[in-house]
Amino acid sequence: MARSKPVLHRDDPKAEPLVGNIKVTREDWLNVAMDVLISDGVEQVKVLALADRMAVSRSSFYWYFKSRQDLLDALLQQWEETNTAGMVAMAERAAPTITAAICNVFRCTANSGLFNTALDFAVRDWARRSGPVRSLLDRSDQRRMEALSRMFARYDYPEFEAETRAKVLYYMQLGYDVAQLNEPNEERVGTVPEYLRIFTGRDPQPGEVEEFQAYAMEQWKQAR
Known part of the structure; x- marks a missing residue:
């Protein structure tokens, strides 16, 4: 039976895949x-x-790797360096208002380079069968939640309210992605103003929503 072509991620999508005895990286x-x-x-x-x-x-x-476990550890490290670091960075990014700050966090939903949703699901599934991975996931969730709580606190929300709003934002986003609604991108970005009001209790400022919508549509266009 003929072997299928390798699945490799190259910077140049037109490049020929590596085959045979050619060394892979x-x-x-x-x-x-x-x-x-x-x-x-x-x-x-x-x-x-x-x-x-x-x-x-x-x-x-x-x-490149000492063992299969070494490879698995590298996958978990890459997950943390993408998803957890990406969300924390967006939550900590400077913004003039809380609604603009949440639009920064929303960038994680549009850009898989900041947050790979499919990878997050895979690690969560893995954690159901591995105690060490469960512990790592719990620590990562905590880092994300703390970053989101600090984000709300920067805009003068009381501590308990900041933590609660952070939970609503974070767990709603995880559940939204799990639901796999397959809604049109235009419909999804169209709901952003109302979500911002629900998450913050404040109205977005002029230009904030439009800036995020343009960013999201461009990211989704490039991902096609």
Whole structure:
């Protein structure tokens, strides 16, 4: 049976995929492992299967990783450096108003480079079967929540209210993505003004919503 072409993420989408005995990079191993983690779950992230997908010898794996566990640890590190760091950075980003600050956080919903929703789901599923991953997920959730709480506090919300509004914002967003509503992008960004009023109790200022809407539509356009 002929092998399928490797699934590699290259900077140049027109570049030929690596095949045969051509050496692959550490990033290639991570990218293909990430694809499998998201699509099939952590149980299917196996060295031989990944090598077969890239049509290379599994011996090259050991140039970059000591073991399968080393690869899994690298995937978790990449998840933290993308999703948790991305959300924290957006929550801490300077903004003139709380509504503008939340629009910054909303950028995580539009840009997978800031927050990869599919990867977050995969790690949460993984955490159901792994105590250490559950602990890591709990710490990451806590970091995100604390950053969002501090964001509200910067705009003079009392501590308890800041924490509560942060929870509403965070858990609503997670649940929204889990629901996979498949609504048109135009419809989703059209609801932003009302969500901002619900999350903050304040009206967005002129230009804030339009700036985010333009950003989101451009990100979704590029992702097609």
